[in-house]
Amino acid sequence: MSVPVIAGLGTAQPPSALQDELWEGFFSRHFSGTTRSLAQRIFANSGVTRRQAAVNPLLEDVSDWPTERRMRRYQVEALPLGKEAVGRALTAAGLGAGDIGLFIVCSCTGYATPGLDILLARDLGMAADTQRMFIGHMGCYAALPGLGAASDFVTARGRPALLLCAELTSLHIQPSSARVDTQQIVSHALFSDAAVAAVVVPGGPGYALREVTSVTDTSTADHMTWDVTDAGFRMGLSPKVPQVLSRHVRKLVDDLLARHGVTSSEVDGWAVHPGGPRILNVVERELALPPDGLAASRATLDEHGNCSSPTVLLILDRLGRATPAARRIVMLAFGPGLTLYAALLDRQD
Numbered sequence: 603m604s605v606p607v608i609a610g611l612g613t614a615q616p617p618s619a620l621q622d623e624l625w626e627g628f629f630s631r632h633f634s635g636t637t638r639s640l641a642q643r644i645f646a647n648s649g650v651t652r653r654q655a656a657v658n659p660l661l662e663d664v665s666d667w668p669t670e671r672r673m674r675r676y677q678v679e680a681l682p683l684g685k686e687a688v689g690r691a692l693t694a695a696g697l698g699a700g701d702i703g704l705f706i707v708c709s710c711t712g713y714a715t716p717g718l719d720i721l722l723a724r725d726l727g728m729a730a731d732t733q734r735m736f737i738g739h740m741g742c743y744a745a746l747p748g749l750g751a752a753s754d755f756v757t758a759r760g761r762p763a764l765l766l767c768a769e770l771t772s773l774h775i776q777p778s779s780a781r782v783d784t785q786q787i788v789s790h791a792l793f794s795d796a797a798v799a800a801v802v803v804p805g806g807p808g809y810a811l812r813e814v815t816s817v818t819d820t821s822t823a824d825h826m827t828w829d830v831t832d833a834g835f836r837m838g839l840s841p842k843v844p845q846v847l848s849r850h851v852r853k854l855v856d857d858l859l860a861r862h863g864v865t866s867s868e869v870d871g872w873a874v875h876p877g878g879p880r881i882l883n884v885v886e887r888e889l890a891l892p893p894d895g896l897a898a899s900r901a902t903l904d905e906h907g908n909c910s911s912p913t914v915l916l917i918l919d920r921l922g923r924a925t926p927a928a929r930r931i932v933m934l935a936f937g938p939g940l941t942l943y944a945a946l947l948d949r950q951d
Contacts (some may be wrong), residue, residue, distance in 0.1 A: 603689065604760070605799060605803035605812075607754040607950060608927040609715040610697070611919045612690025612799045614683045615791035616905070617657040628885075629790060632778050640784070645791045649879040649900065653794040653907035654720040655772035656683065663712060665775040665833075672773045672834050677713025681725075682717050684768045685798040688726060691799035693763065694807075699726040702801075703761030706752055707738040708744035708911045710828060711769045711835065739829055739936035740860065743816075743874050744947050745798075749813035760804050767911040768797040774834040789837035792878055794907030798915035809922065809931065809947040812862055817854050818939040822846050826938045843877070844884040846940050852888045855932060858944050871928025872896055873917040875935035898924070918947075 625645045633641040656679040657664050664672060684707075692699060705728060707719040719734040736752060737744050745767045752763035771793035776786060800812065825846060827838035859866060866889060874885050876899045886896050898920045906916060914935045921928040933945040 605874045606630055606804060606807055606906055607804055607810050608800050608947070609803045609808040609810040610691045610693070610695030610801040610946050611915065611922065612687045613919055614686035614690070614696060614797045615654040616679070616683065616795050617658065617748050618652050618654045619658055619660060620652055620874045621648065621650050623660065624653065626679040626770060632665070632780070633787070635783065637782050637787070641787045643786070644787050645831045647879070648791040650792060651874070651904045654796060655735045656771045656795045659753070659775060664773060665777050667834070669830065669832055669834055673712055673714060676770055677714050677775055679770055680709070680712055680718055680768050680797070681721055684722055684766050685725060687765055687768070687797040687799040688764065689721060691772045691801045695801035695803065696764055697801060699728045701762050702728055702732055702733065702764045702902070704733045704752065704755040704763040705750050706735045706737065706763065706765045708740065708743065708748045708765070708767040709769055709867060710741050710910060711739065711771055711773060715740070718766070719915070722766070737830045739828060740911070741826070742877060742908070742910050742913065743937035743941055743943040746933060746935050746943035749766035749800065749802070749811060749945060753811045753814065756802050756804050762801060762803045764799060764801055766797065767915060769910040770795045771910060771911055776836055777833050780833065784841070785812060785837065786841040788839055788878065792908040794909045796906060796909035796912040796916060800913040800915060802823070807951055812946040812948060812951050813858060814943065814945045815854065815858050816941060816943045817850050819846055819850060820939065820942045822940040823938070825940050828938065833841055843940065844880045847881065847936060847942065848884050848888050850942050851885055854942055854944050855889060855934070858932070858946055866945070869930050869932050871921040871931035872899065873914050873931055873933040874899045875914045876900065878907060878908070881936070
């Protein structure tokens with residue numbers, strides 16, 4: 603039986619802005635009183651130098667928009683971004699849209715029906731019998747269950763699958779009149795926009811998906827939230843998240859590697875979702891990684907911020923383009939639940 607392989611990745615990002623420019627030009631006025639000095643420190647220590655925004659607050663302030671208007675704008679901005687990412691992934695895999703048997707879309711930042719899965723299938727010319735799946739509100743870890751579903755389809759059906767993660771977090775800046783807490787400031791300092799697509803095929807060159815696994819600590823379900831409000835979606839992010847990750851990440855990774863007869867020293871690529879600098883520091887410590895073990899994750903945070911579900915795929919793309927390219931990769935992502943997802947990949951030539 604052929605092993606499912608990621609045969610092509612495609613990325614697409616809207617225009618970028620420097621973190622300092624975003625602070626000086628918008629957020630320094632968005633926060634007031636004693637909150638402003640706290641926010642300035644959080645922005646300065648975010649690990650982010652540059653971020654991308656489909657709706658740049660320096661040019662257009664959406665913070666007072668109702669959710670309905672934000673959702674209409676999501677369709678306008680996400681469709682061309684998704685089309686660009688999918689087109690690049692298909693080209694990299696040497697396939698056409700008509701070859702895809704399953705099309706999976708992950709997004710927690712916008713909803714409409716017909717959604718991106720239907721509109722992109724139409725515009726790109728996918729076959730009428732292409733199956734579709736939409737994964738919503740899983741947040742930052744959604745790419746990994748998405749890859750798991752694509753892998754299972756490819757294994758069972760012997761046909762290619764396509765995954766698209768598209769997030770426009772810039773649409774969810776909260777009003778200056780809203781209740782402001784540290785969690786809200788952190789989300790405003792970290793999040794960014796991107797779309798990344800991955801083509802999974804039965805066998806051939808690329809990154810073989812050996813396994814996708816997870817663990818959820820439901821006792822900490824309130825530590826990470828994404829609430830639909832009348833003024834967009836509001837992030838809740840407990841400072842206890844790193845503490846929860848420290849309890850679970852080592853066992854999750856050790857068990858995954860042990861099932862495949864691999865040790866952590868044999869992993870030369872770590873694609874760890876950069877939920878923030880503290881998250882990366884905890885993972886680095888708990889897994890006893892070398893000083894440069896999370897270099898790709900930190901560089902992605904620095905250049906792109908936290909793009910939610912596409913981020914771990916951006917890191918995978920970076921590791922695959924490195925010289926030399928990583929041969930064996932562990933992907934890790936975290937989100938509501940509190941949920942940890944992991945995947946093991948190895949390169950096939």
